[in-house]
Amino acid sequence: MRSKIACGATLIALALTTVAVADTADNIGGRFTMSPVDGGFLRLDKETGAVAMCARSGTAWSCTPVEDHTPAAAAELSKLERENRDLKDRVKALEDSLETKLPLEGPPGGKAQLPTEQEIDQALDYLERVYKKVRDRVKDLDNPLPPPPADATPPPKGSL
Template sequence: MRGLAACIAVLSLTVSSWVALPSARAEDAPPPVEAPVPEAGRFTMVPSEGGFVRLDTRTGIVSHCRRETADAAAPWRCATIPEDVLNQPDRLSALSEQIETLVRELAALRMRVETLEHDKKAAPVASPDLSSDEEAQRALDFSEELMRRFFGLMREMKRGDDNRT
């Protein structure tokens, strides 16, 4: 801020010397006098995209200032930046962290898939041995016995209902 104030002071001295002495030559002009650096002003300004950010050192309010249009003669407008935007962490770094996390998770998943595919190729698929006629016959006999018992129970239940009426 002191550098900015010093630049403004030197600039104002230079401009005032040009206005006060329009016919004077540069050789005749006295050497420039260093102006005392004033105290820090009320506002601190930092260049930003499309304008500058202004901090009110008395109230702490932060504003973004930019021209209304691209025209150099357009007036500057400052809009206060809401507190919730100022308190948010840097959005870009948060997204970068999320991307890094997702990349690590993706790499871990790819390794799991490769391991599963490798294990699948290494181990032959065990198919049930249904070619044995003896086992097939046992399964068929079991099913027939189950059905006989079921229908036998149904007949008994029907007879029991007929006798009660």
């Protein structure tokens, strides 16, 4: 009976030592943590949080992902999916608004270019010519009409 207890204690001590050594080695700089379980090992990816069950299959080892079916995980997944969908809708709306505003805001490619000095001078010259023509027309409206010539015959009655 004592030998069975001693043997069991030795196996437990060996298992705990293996777990402690594996955990210490992984924490030093490894990406994965391995924990022994019945039929193989559970592998935890410290970067992504993914858990996989690793077991011997014939002569090779293979790891299969372990699904988390807890209500908290389902709620978190649902929240993340909803947030992802909302963000995709927001990005789509922003892209659509850019496409519709682009022709109104500037040339294709989005780079507006300031006019050159020559183009500014041309625009100001044009405005100056327009202003002078309008000013001259207004002055002409202020001048009285000249009297009709003395030798001109009056238009017949009823004509325009």
